[in-house]
Ligand code: CTP
């Protein structure tokens with residue numbers, strides 16, 4: 001734990017001399033930090049939702065005076081936070097201190113009169129800023145400072161990484177460049193809240209919550225927005241006992257199954273989003289999927305949205321991923337890196353298909369970290385065994401219990417560097433017996449595959465399901481071949497040498513930047529020879545790797 005503590009606090013490692021009192025103090029800091037994680041996951045959810053309810057989204061003209069804009073809105077109450085971003089036009093997110101301000105703003109706004117068309121008179125919290133008269137000369141429009149919520153293009157990312165001093169810093173820098181910003185997360189909560197206003201026409205007590213990578217700590221700028229329509233507040237709660245011996249209950253429409261009720265609710269809400277939701281376009285109802293959903297694009301935010309209902313297990317796995325990401329800072333760095341590496345080499349894609357998903361890749365990284373010696377992450381069973389009776393959580397027959405008092409988790413002393421872990425990740429999966437074995441983060445062990453899917457990753461909570469059922473043999477082979485190639489490149493050591501800056505200031509790609517270059521993979525055969533010679537190239541690299549390992553060669557020898 002000492003070194004873990006040191007890493008988190010940026011102090012000396014346990015190998016160096018550490019004052020006993022200081023160490024004790026540090027341990028306490030980490031324990032209380034860890035203990036608060038679960039609470040803060042819910043706190044983040046609650047806080048995000050509450051802020052969103054006090055916020056509005058405004059489409060702005062290309063040029064306007066920020067000062068006048070703020071002055072105009074302040075008439076409705078105190079503004080506690082605001083920012084501008086660019087997404088096919090300028091938008092402002094404005095958060096008031098009080099929800100009453102929104103009522104006041106709505107009162108003074110009007111439904112536009114559109115020519116040759118008619119408007120649906122739905123008063124949402126998405127507005128357009130219009131100029132009602134000529135501007136004062138003294139009040140000329142200025143250009144507001146707009147945030148960009150798009151991820152850094154890959155060539156700029158590799159340039160940035162090449163300038164870093166170590167490979168560990170490169171992995172951290174990649175995460176810093178790609179992770180969701182606080183404001184982007186605010187916008188995600190706001191879009192959920194705007195959608196809730198539509199769903200609330202039928203279910204006033206409902207909530208729409210973000211889940212998946214928007215809130216699990218592994219979201220990259222531009223990732224989709226997974227939303228969950230939560231109706232539990234409506235059905236939950238026990239009726240009060242009455243003295244009269246009588247009680248009233250609602251008459252309800254009944255469906256054949258939970259699934260069919262979910263489908264009909266999503267169908268109606270999907271229809272409303274399509275017909276009445278400002279800014280919501282391309283609505284598709286995908287109701288026959290295992291998990292029925294409504295997919296659409298929310299233009300003002302630029303988010304691709306997936307709205308589901310009755311999907312509590314996925315909410316719980318978002319919480320689990322968030323916890324794992326918080327337990328050790330290396331987890332998120334490695335997950336971001338592996339996801340980026342897989343994306344640039346076409347292992348993952350934004351369109352669904354027979355390829356590995358980001359969620360599967362994340363679970364693969366967690367599993368790998370559980371398999372380190374000493375283990376960096378605890379198994380899911382360990383998290384369950386540490387749980388108190390009050391932590392018990394069963395969803396649709398699935399035991400989703402995890403410990404809430406996280407101070408009970410004893411992390412082991414593993415100080416491996418990110419560079420080492422990335423190399424070991426590639427070797428681990430470059431040589432994993434995917435043909436026979438499945439990955440199980442509940443046990444932290446590989447197990448015999450229960451069925452013949454190419455890649456079998458047990459769903460953490462719905463244990464009879466395979467997270468990567470969609471993956472076919474070809475896609476798995478591409479992943480394995482690329483792992484071997486990347487492991488081989490790192491073992492060779494050449495890519496680990498940082499060159500000096502050129503006259504332009506740029507540094508030739510090295511380390512992680514070199515692993516992300518598409519041309520490198522193609523040149524070395526993964527993509528270029530995919531059609532004819534993929535297997536032999538991959539096998540050749542595997543045997544080269546094995547021989548480097550058995551000769552005790554590789555990177556370390558080459559460097560020394
Ligand atoms: N999920 C799941 N089983 C799957 C796929 C998804 O339980 N086979 C859950 C996970 O909790 C996941 C969430 O649904 O985090 C959202 O799925 P998805 O959008 O595919 O993954 P994300 O983790 O959000 O990653 P991305 O950034 O690619 O959207």
Ligand code: MG
Nearest residue numbers: 212213224226
């Ligand atoms: Mg997602």
